[in-house]
Every structure is written in C-alpha cells, then in structure tokens.
Amino acid sequence: MISRYHRILFWTLTGAILLMGFVLLHGCRQAREKLSRQRDLTPLAAPVAGASETVQLEVANDADGSITLVDRELALPSEATARTRTLLARMIAEYSYKGSRHVLESGPAIDDVFLLDLPIRPAVEPGSAADSNSAQDSSNSGQPQNEGGQLAVINLNGEFADHHPSGIEAETLTIDSIVGTLYANFPRIEQVRFLVDGQPRETLNGHADLLRTYAVIDMTTNKSAPREGPSQ
Amino acid sequence: MGYCRIELLTSSSKRAVVLFAVTATVIAVALLGRAQPQPALGTASRASSTANRNLIVLDPAHGGADAGASLGGQVVEKDVTLAMAGQLRTALAAAGFSVVSTRDGDPTAPLTADQRAEIANRARPLACIVLHASGAGSGVHLYTSTLRQADAGVEGDAESFTATPWDEAQAGFVAQSLSLASSLSAAFSKAGLPALSGHAALRPLDNLTCPAVAIEVAPLLVAGADPMPASDPGYQQRVAATVAAALRVWQDQAAQGSAP
Numbered sequence: 456m457i458s459r460y461h462r463i464l465f466w467t468l469t470g471a472i473l474l475m476g477f478v479l480l481h482g483c484r485q486a487r488e489k490l491s492r493q494r495d496l497t498p499l500a501a502p503v504a505g506a507s508e509t510v511q512l513e514v515a516n517d518a519d520g521s522i523t524l525v526d527r528e529l530a531l532p533s534e535a536t537a538r539t540r541t542l543l544a545r546m547i548a549e550y551s552y553k554g555s556r557h558v559l560e561s562g563p564a565i566d567d568v569f570l571l572d573l574p575i576r577p578a579v580e581p582g583s584a585a586d587s588n589s590a591q592d593s594s595n596s597g598q599p600q601n602e603g604g605q606l607a608v609i610n611l612n613g614e615f616a617d618h619h620p621s622g623i624e625a626e627t628l629t630i631d632s633i634v635g636t637l638y639a640n641f642p643r644i645e646q647v648r649f650l651v652d653g654q655p656r657e658t659l660n661g662h663a664d665l666l667r668t669y670a671v672i673d674m675t676t677n678k679s680a681p682r683e684g685p686s687q
Numbered sequence: 688m689g690y691c692r693i694e695l696l697t698s699s700s701k702r703a704v705v706l707f708a709v710t711a712t713v714i715a716v717a718l719l720g721r722a723q724p725q726p727a728l729g730t731a732s733r734a735s736s737t738a739n740r741n742l743i744v745l746d747p748a749h750g751g752a753d754a755g756a757s758l759g760g761q762v763v764e765k766d767v768t769l770a771m772a773g774q775l776r777t778a779l780a781a782a783g784f785s786v787v788s789t790r791d792g793d794p795t796a797p798l799t800a801d802q803r804a805e806i807a808n809r810a811r812p813l814a815c816i817v818l819h820a821s822g823a824g825s826g827v828h829l830y831t832s833t834l835r836q837a838d839a840g841v842e843g844d845a846e847s848f849t850a851t852p853w854d855e856a857q858a859g860f861v862a863q864s865l866s867l868a869s870s871l872s873a874a875f876s877k878a879g880l881p882a883l884s885g886h887a888a889l890r891p892l893d894n895l896t897c898p899a900v901a902i903e904v905a906p907l908l909v910a911g912a913d914p915m916p917a918s919d920p921g922y923q924q925r926v927a928a929t930v931a932a933a934l935r936v937w938q939d940q941a942a943q944g945s946a947p
Contacts, residue, residue, distance in 0.1 A: 517824050520883045621756030621764070622821030623903045624828050627887045657890070661755050661764075662819070664888040667854070 505530040512546045513635030513674050515557040515628035522628070522635055522674045539607060539641060540568040546636050547615075550629075557628055564615040566652070569608040573599035573645065597668075604645040606668075607637060611659075613652040619660040626663035635674030644671050740942075742812040743779050743934060744897065745788045747772035748819045750797035758822040762918045765793065767820040771904065774923045775816070778931035787812065801853075804894035808856070813938060814867055816930065817892060817901040820917040826881030827926060828903040829868045832893050833886040836861040856894050863898035867937055871900060874933035880907065880925065902930065 507530045513522050529545055531538045543565045551561035575597045597606075619626065630649075637644045649665040650656070656665050747768035749755035755764025769790065776786045787810050789803040798806070807815045821828075837851070837858035851858065868884050875882035892901055906914035907922055915922045 520824070520828070520885060620823050622823050622905070623819055623830055623887050623889060623901060624821060624883075624885075624905070625823045627830075627885070627889075630888070661749065661753065662887075662889060664890055664893075667888055669888070 505532070510542055510545075511636070511639040512542075512549060513632050513639055514546070514549055515632045517557050517625065517628065520624060520628065522631055524635075524639060524675050536568050536570055539570065539637070539644075540565050542640060543568065543609065543633060543636065546632065557625070557632070559620070559629070560615075560618050562614060562618075563612045565609060566612050567610040569610070570644070571606045571608065573597065573604040573606055575606065600645050603643055605641075605643045606646045606648065607641075607644045607671075608648050608650060609633065610650045610653055616651045616656065616659055621660045621662065623662045626659040626661075629659065630663050630669065631674040634669050634671055638671045638673050647671055739785070739811055740813050740938070741783070742785045742787060742810055744807040744810055744812040744815045745772045745775055745786060746803050746807065746815065746817045746891070747788065747790050748817060750790050750793055751795055753797060755819070756821055758820060758916060758918060762916070764820045767904070767918050767923075768818045769793065770918070770920070771818050771820065771923050771927065774920070774927035775818070775930060778924075778927040779934070782931040782935050784813075784931070784934065800890035801894065804856075804891035807891075807899075808894075808896045812897050813941075814934060815895045815897045815899040817889070817899065819901060819903040821903050821905045822916070824883075824903075824905040825908045825914065826883065826905060827875050828905060829871055829875075829882055829884045830887040830889060830892070830901040830903065831864045831868050831884075832857040832861055832899070833888050834858045834861055834893055854893055856896050857892060857899060860896065860898050863941075864900060866940075867898045867934075868900045870937040870940070871902070871930060871933045874929050874936070878925065878929040880929060902926070 507528045509526050510529050510531070512525050512527055514525055515522050527545070527549075529542070531541055544563075547559065547564040548561070549555065550557050550559035599605075619629065634647055637647060647669045649659075649669075651665065659665055747765075749763075749765035749768060751765075753765065755768070757763055758767060769792070772788055772790070776788065779786050787806070789798060789806050834855055834857050837855070857864070872882045872884050887901065889901055892899055904917040904923070904926055906916050907919075908914050917923070
C-alpha cells in the first residue's frame with residue numbers, strides 16, 4: 456500500500472518534470488527565433504568605406520501638391536543599377552521620416568532596378584511592312600531621345616504598393632518624385648516603366664497608371680505635378 | 688429545236704438580268720455605307736461638331752470589388768464618388784444639362800476603365816467628369832491628362848488622316864480639357880473652395896474623346912474645426928453646385944468661341 460505522502464511526492468515531481476519540459480521547449484523556440492533574426496542581419500562581406508556625395512532628391516509635398524529639389528549627402532555604390540536602387544530607396548525613406556510632407560509607410564519600396572539601353576526594338580525601315588504594322592504605336596516609347604539613352608525598369612515592392620496612400624494626388628506625387636529624382640541624378644535615363652513584384656500592374660494603388668512608359672523630365676517645374684490656380 | 692433554243696436564250700438572259708440587278712444593289716449599298724460619316728477618334732474639331740452640346744458624362748470611379756481608397760472608418764471611395772455623382776446629376780439637371788453616368792449603383796461586376804471610356808465616347812458629350820475622393824491632401828484637386836495636345840489635321844485632307852492610339856485618344860482634346868479645368872478652378876476659387884490643378888496619368892482620362900477633367904475631392908480644412916471629410920453631404924453639395932455653374936459658364940464661352 457503506497458502511502459499518501461509518497462503519492463503526493465510522485466505527482467509533485469511529475470508536474471515539475473512537465474513544467475521544466477515546457478520551459479525548455481519555450482526557451483529553445485525563442486533562441487531559434489533570435490538566431491534566425493540575427494542571421495538576416497549578419498554581414499556577409501566586409502563593409503567598404505565609400506565617399507559620400509551630394510545627390511538631389513525631388514521630394515513631394517501633399518499640402519500644395521508641389522515637388523521641391525533638395526540636396527542630401529549619401530554614399531552610393533559604383534554599379535549603375537545598385538546606385539539607382541539605393542538612391543530611390545533613400546528618397547522613399549525620406550517620406551517615412553517624422554515631419555514628412557508626403558507620408559508613406561516605412562519599409563522596403565524598391566526591390567530591383569534594371570537599366571536597359573534604348574532602343575529596345577531594332578529601328579524599322581520607313582515604309583517597310585514592319586513599319587506599317589507598328590503604325591498603331593505612335594508613341595516614342597522604346598526609342599531614345601539622345602544617343603545612349605536608357606530605360607529604367609523599377610520593380611516596386613508589393614507591400615509598398617498595397618499600403619501606399621490611395622488617391623490621385625498621393626500616387627501621382629510618388630511617381631513624379633521617383634521620375635524627377637531620376638532626372639536630377641541620372642542624365643542617361645530617359646524613360647521609366649514600373650513593375651510590382653516583378654509583374655505589370657494597372658495602378659499603384661487604384662489610381663496612378665503603372666502600365667505606361669513615363670518620360671523622365673524635371674518635375675520641379677510642375678510640368679506634371681499639380682499647380683495652384685487656373686492652369687492656363 | 689429552234690423554239691427550245693430561243694427559250695434557253697431567254698432564260699439565261701433573265702438570269703443575267705437578275706444577277707446584274709443583285710450585284711448592282713450590293714455595290715450601291717456598299718458605296719452608300721462608305722459615304723456615311725464614320726465616327727473618328729482623335730480629331731477634336733470633327734468630334735466637337737457632332738458632340739451633344741448639352742450632355743455631360745459622369746464617371747464615379749471604382750465600384751464592386753474595387754472599393755478605392757479608405758476614407759476613414761467604414762467609408763470607402765466608391766460610395767463617396769457615387770454619392771457625389773448623385774449630387775452632381777441633380778445640380779447639372781437643374782442647370783439644364785442632360786447627364787449620363789457610367790455607374791448608378793454598386794454592381795458586383797463593375798465596368799472596366801476601357802468600357803467606361805467607351806460609354807463616354809459613344810455619347811459624344813460636351814464634357815466628361817471623372818469623380819474621385821481622397822482622405823489625403825485638402826480641398827479639390829483637378830486633373831487633366833498628361834498627354835500633349837495633338838496637332839490638328841487639315842480638314843477634308845484624306846492624306847492627313849492618321850489613326851489615334853486608344854491610349855492617346857484624349858490628345859486631340861487636351862486644349863479643351865485645360866480650358867475646362869481652368870474654368871472649374873476659377874469657379875472653385877470664387878466659391879471659397881481651395882483647388883489645385885495638375886496633370887495625372889489616370890485611366891480612363893487618356894481614353895476619352897471629349898473635354899475631360901478628373902475631380903478628386905479631399906477633406907476641406909476649416910479654421911478652428913475638424914476637417915470636413917469628402918463624405919460630408921453639405922461639402923459634396925457645394926462641390927456639385929460649383930461644378931454645374933462652371934460647366935454652364937464654360938459652355939457659354941465655348942458657344943461664343945472664346946474657349947477652344
């Protein structure tokens with residue numbers, strides 16, 4: 456016959472074992488999560504000290520719909536596409552800072568940038584069959600304005616597009632700001648197209664057309680940005 | 688034998704006459720069909736001459752699964768644009784205009800931007816008003832197409848005819864759209880409503896073959912009080928009345944030839 460004292464001791468020890476097991480499992484899970492978080496931030500290559508340079512950002516203002524040119528000091532990589540991507544990411548990050556006049560959520564916005572030399576399609580002989588077939592496409596997309604002109608394909612992050620403030624003004628100002636910043640810093644880029652998560656998408660978040668090719672022009676002169684008062 | 692030959696000749700002559708008559712009828716119908724005026728895109732002057740000078744097309748943006756922007760709480764853009772279209776329809780009718788709307792309710796399968804443009808283009812209206820609403824910014828935003836005004840072809844010169852791409856259909860009407868936006872901006876200033884004018888790459892604005900302006904209604908900042916949201920019926924009524932008055936003035940100017 457097992458005494459009452461032994462039974463109490465047995466169940467107490469059993470409970471303690473289960474509790475310790477649970478604590479151990481929980482601790483292991485937390486440690487694994489911590490490690491996996493650190494792994495994302497673990498540097499893989501030695502940092503390279505780059506000289507910072509002055510770049511120009513065309514930043515938007517929701518209050519009056521204007522776009523203003525501002526100077527910033529920034530260390531940029533030498534490779535052209537990485538340079539473009541870094542600059543645009545810095546420009547979008549500007550909008551998540553406190554006091555921004557065109558508020559966007561913080562987070563990755565630009566996944567990739569591809570720079571393609573224009574013309575993308577070979578030139579067509581005037582009067583040829585191919586020329587008559589392409590008569591419908593009267594736009595100059597795909598053809599350079601100057602020799603060495605480039606088309607920038609900007610692959611936006613899907614989360615960025617989905618959480619972008621919805622509205623004609625907000626979306627147009629973001630697009631104009633990107634286009635204007637490219638104009639101010641990359642003279643070879645003449646045209647811009649947008650993708651979202653690697654796919655063509657109709658609008659940024661319901662309004663601004665992302666299927667068209669945008670001409671890279673100075674947006675601070677308000678050629679495209681909203682302007683006060685009668686437009687004529 | 689000779690009788691039979693005469694009979695055969697007569698029969699073949701009848702067949703030839705019938706065949707000739709049918710062929711002539713078909714050719715005549717085809718020629719008449721070609722002679723009818725064809726609806727052509729892109730040339731503003733041609734379209735203006737056939738436009739319904741008293742008709743306004745309203746396009747309340749979004750609808751169905753496409754709710755548009757969230758304007759705070761349970762309010763979504765598609766409901767606000769529909770409410771504004773209702774207010775504007777009343778104001779325009781009171782000002783003597785006929786109104787066609789691309790959306791009168793919230794259909795489960797809304798029309799695409801191309802289909803809405805097609806409705807507007809077929810109606811050949813005096814003007815097209817695309818309605819949007821936003822929770823960002825303030826006042827009323829007026830947008831016209833980013834396209835450049837297309838060069839006008841020489842009237843009656845068949846050699847000068849060029850097909851207009853669908854995505855650039857608005858190009859022939861850019862000057863008229865800017866004139867309309869200017870009239871609207873002046874009317875909003877007169878009504879004490881702050882208005883910003885600009886250009887936007889927005890569907891279906893570039894596909895419309897009529898003077899077209901997109902109106903985005905954002906919250907109205909009121910001194911010493913909370914901003915008035917775009918869903919406020921009183922605010923919508925002010926906007927509607929102002930747009931109707933501006934359209935009336937612009938129509939009169941166009942009739943007198945001062946507007947393009």
